[in-house]
Structures are given as structure tokens and as C-alpha cells.
Amino acid sequence: MVDVLLVDDSPTVRAVLRRLLNPPSDLQVVGEATNGQEAVDLVLKLRPHVVLMDVEMPVMDGLEAIQRIMELRPTPILVLTSRANRDRMAIAFEAVRRGALEVLPKPEAPGGWEELAWRLPELLRTAAGLPPRRPVLQSPRRASRVTPRVVEWILLGASTGGPGALRAFLAALPSGVQAPMAVVQHIAPGFEDGLAHWLARESGRDVQVARAKEKPPAGAVRLAPGKSHLRLAVDGSLEVDPETPPRQGHRPSVDVLFESALSLRPAHVVAILFSGMGSDGAYGLLQLKRAGAVTAVQDEASSAVFGMPKQALELGATEVALPPEELARFVAVTCGEEG
Numbered sequence: 610m611v612d613v614l615l616v617d618d619s620p621t622v623r624a625v626l627r628r629l630l631n632p633p634s635d636l637q638v639v640g641e642a643t644n645g646q647e648a649v650d651l652v653l654k655l656r657p658h659v660v661l662m663d664v665e666m667p668v669m670d671g672l673e674a675i676q677r678i679m680e681l682r683p684t685p686i687l688v689l690t691s692r693a694n695r696d697r698m699a700i701a702f703e704a705v706r707r708g709a710l711e712v713l714p715k716p717e718a719p720g721g722w723e724e725l726a727w728r729l730p731e732l733l734r735t736a737a738g739l740p741p742r743r744p745v746l747q748s749p750r751r752a753s754r755v756t757p758r759v760v761e762w763i764l765l766g767a768s769t770g771g772p773g774a775l776r777a778f779l780a781a782l783p784s785g786v787q788a789p790m791a792v793v794q795h796i797a798p799g800f801e802d803g804l805a806h807w808l809a810r811e812s813g814r815d816v817q818v819a820r821a822k823e824k825p826p827a828g829a830v831r832l833a834p835g836k837s838h839l840r841l842a843v844d845g846s847l848e849v850d851p852e853t854p855p856r857q858g859h860r861p862s863v864d865v866l867f868e869s870a871l872s873l874r875p876a877h878v879v880a881i882l883f884s885g886m887g888s889d890g891a892y893g894l895l896q897l898k899r900a901g902a903v904t905a906v907q908d909e910a911s912s913a914v915f916g917m918p919k920q921a922l923e924l925g926a927t928e929v930a931l932p933p934e935e936l937a938r939f940v941a942v943t944c945g946e947e948g
Contacts (some may be wrong), residue, residue, distance in 0.1 A: 611737045618663065626638075636733060644674075645677075659685045685739050688704045698800060702804060702807040712772070712800060758943065761873070762790070764878060764897075766893075779814055791847065805817050818831070822846050825847065837851040841873060879943055880902055888916065891926060904926055908932055
């Protein structure tokens with residue numbers, strides 16, 4: 610049985626969520642909180658397997674509550690929030706930085722609640738099965754020795770736990786690294802702009818949602834749009850494809866992005882797979898490694914979900930596994946920007 614704590618100051622929202630979670634026999638709502646302080650108290654008292662939480666609440670907001678929960682009793686937390694504007698979405702991604710696993714859109718129409726009813730039970734089961742996310746204290750480690758080279762593209766793939774990892778990686782990446790970056794992050798459609806705005810603010814880089822036929826400037830970061838594959842074209846521009854079917858249930862797909870670089874000059878590509886459920890990106894990373902690209906993954910200790918990096922390591926797609934900040938240094942060394 611998966612014990613779920615609901616945290617939202619709206620009784621209507623809590624009632625709807627209760628109904629959504631009522632049919633699955635293995636999910637039970639063990640408590641409800643109307644503000645962040647109540648959430649912290651109930652986590653300590655009830656010890657739920659997972660928390661489903663809003664971030665804008667009275668007394669203590671969700672951000673402070675998440676931080677306190679992670680300090681006192683680390684528990685998987687899913688954030689359910691509005692995507693009404695960039696500022697509200699930026700708050701949601703700050704929740705990820707503080708320890709939340711995933712950001713989900715609070716439905717604004719009946720169809721949205723139906724989609725949430727379909728997705729939420731499995732997300733809660735998956736989150737409940739993850740180990741507690743305690744702070745990771747580790748000494749800096751040197752990556753495998755690499756020979757500096759000209760890097761023309763940096764490709765990044767991520768899923769659950771990815772936004773926080775991407776933020777840490779981009780914030781630590783030296784400004785001298787000027788290869789353009791293409792990113793596939795599995796995220797609920799409609800959150801891409803908010804994620805781009807947050808990453809730009811946190812990293813100081815030019816981060817935007819990719820536009821078709823765009824040639825990103827040096828050092829820029831471009832995110833795959835919602836419900837569209839992102840590819841690299843041979844002329845250095847970006848291809849946005851909303852028509853090709855999903856790959857392994859994903860559109861955008863990390864594998865599709867990685868494989869598109871095979872037609873370029875793979876030896877001048879760096880590809881990294883960050884935290885995430887499933888295996889998307891692992892096979893594409895293997896193909897890039899075989900073609901001469903530099904490949905790496907986020908390590909287990911720093912990953913919220915080690916699924917995608919683990920699959921890549923098991924395939925032999927890379928020998929480099931590091932936390933995001935050390936991956937940034939690894940890329941800098943590869944680009945010849947840091948010795």
C-alpha cells in the first residue's frame with residue numbers, strides 16, 4: 610500500500626485528488642494539509658511514502674516546506690501547480706532544486722483532470738519506491754582522462770529529477786564553453802517556457818525553447834518544445850518535429866536527439882544523460898560513443914532517479930559517471946577550457 614499525503618490550501622482541489630486516488634486499491638490518502646507547516650508536521654507524524662503538494666500556500670509556502678521535509682525526513686514529493694505564468698513556474702522549478710522530484714500541471718479544464726487521473730497513480734507508485742533523497746556530500750572527483758577537442762555541440766537528455774541536475778550543470782559550466790547546447794527534458798507540456806526562463810536566470814546563459822530552423826548562437830541552450838522531437842540538421846540548424854510518433858512513449862525523445870547527431874561529426878559532440886526514469890537516451894548514447902563522441906552520465910548518488918543513466922552504463926555507452934557540477938568540469942576539460 611502506498612500512503613499519500615495531500616497538501617493544498619484548496620479544499621476543492623484536495624477533494625478532487627481524493628477521488629482520483631480512490632479507485633486504485635494500492636493507493637490511500639493518509640492525511641491532508643492546508644499549508645506548509647501542517648505538511649511538515651504530518652510528514653513527521655504519518656510518515657507517508659509520497660507527498661503531493663502545491664507550492665503557493667499560507668503560513669508556510671511549499672518551498673520552505675519541501676526544504677524542511679528534506680532536512681527532517683526526506684520523502685518523495687511531487688509538485689502540483691499552476692502554469693499560468695513564468696513567475697509561478699519558476700517557483701515550481703525552485704521546488705525541484707530544493708528536493709521535489711517532479712512538477713505536474715494543475716489542470717485548468719476537465720480534460721486535464723482526466724489526463725492527470727491516468728498519469729498520477731503510476732507516478733505516485735514510482736516515487737514511493739525511490740530511496741530517500743538525503744544530501745550528498747562528496748569530494749570533487751576527476752573524470753576519466755580526456756583529450757581536449759573542438760566541440761561543436763553539447764547534447765543533454767533528462768527526465769525525472771532532470772531540471773535540478775540541468776540547473777546545477779549549467780550553473781557550474783565555465784563561460785568559456787561556447788558550444789551550443791540542445792536539450793531534451795521530459796516534462797509536462799506547457800512547462801518548457803518556465804523551465805527555460807528558470808534555467809536562464811540560474812545559469813546566466815541564453816536558454817530558450819527551440820524554434821524550427823534556428824541556428825543557436827555560441828553558448829546558447831535550446832530546449833525541445835512540448836510534444837515535438839528535436840533534431841540537429843546537417844547545416845547546424847534545429848529541426849522541430851511534432852509529427853513523428855513518440856519513441857518509447859516519449860516525444861520529445863532523447864534517443865531521437867542523440868541519433869540525429871550521427872549524421873554530423875560525432876567526434877565533435879559531447880552527449881550527457883542525466884537523472885530520469887526508463888531508458889530513453891541510453892541506446893542513442895551508445896551509438897554516439899561508437900561513432901567517436903564523448904559521452905557521460907550523471908552518477909547514482911546525485912540522481913533523483915538512476916534509471917536512464919544506469920541503462921546507459923549497463924549498455925557500455927560511457928565509462929564516465931559524475932554529479933552535475935563535475936560533469937560541467939568534465940565538459941570544460943573536453944572543450945579545452947580548464948586544465
